[in-house]
Amino acid sequence: SEPSGSEVVGAGMGLGRVMQEVRRFAALDDHVAIEGGLGSGRTFIARKVHGLSARQDRPFVEINCHQIPQGQMQEQLFGSDDPAVSQHMGLKKGLLLRAHGGTVCLKGISRIPKDVQRMMTELISGKEIRYIEKKERIKCDVRFITIIDRESDCESLLFATLASAIITIPPLKDRKEDI
Numbered sequence: 001s002e003p004s005g006s007e008v009v010g011a012g013m014g015l016g017r018v019m020q021e022v023r024r025f026a027a028l029d030d031h032v033a034i035e036g037g038l039g040s041g042r043t044f045i046a047r048k049v050h051g052l053s054a055r056q057d058r059p060f061v062e063i064n065c066h067q068i069p070q071g072q073m074q075e076q077l078f079g080s081d082d083p084a085v086s087q088h089m090g091l092k093k094g095l096l097l098r099a100h101g102g103t104v105c106l107k108g109i110s111r112i113p114k115d116v117q118r119m120m121t122e123l124i125s126g127k128e129i130r131y132i133e134k135k136e137r138i139k140c141d142v143r144f145i146t147i148i149d150r151e152s153d154c155e156s157l158l159f160a161t162l163a164s165a166i167i168t169i170p171p172l173k174d175r176k177e178d179i
Contacts (some may be wrong), residue, residue, distance in 0.1 A: 026052035036169030058102030065108035
């Protein structure tokens, strides 16, 4: 049963195919990308995928890389193994570690610096975060649901890894039955 207020308008009409994909990808534990126009409900669909998945009782963490200054991206995502930085920024745990066991809804992958993209690729393949200073590895199992903008995000090193399965939300103009 779905929580109240979570009904998808158009699920039986123009968004029928999208909802079939949501259910199919929710059952898998693969990373998923969602594309669609601004205001098309991409984050809502990401929440639906998470809410129908085996990770539904675990954290759902939204990360909008457009709102994180480039110089702070690594610390925001991974935290810091430097006690002075952690104490000043309140980031003993980065956003990715806070999502352990759950889902990260990631927006703006094209804004992630290449060195941080490499760290994320390591996290995705090894399911752990490696802190250089402390020579420590911490388990971090997250599923990524990436909100993509084809024009800019397909240039990202992470695109192929995080967008191997794509749910496309058709524009409302192509779903007249939903109006």
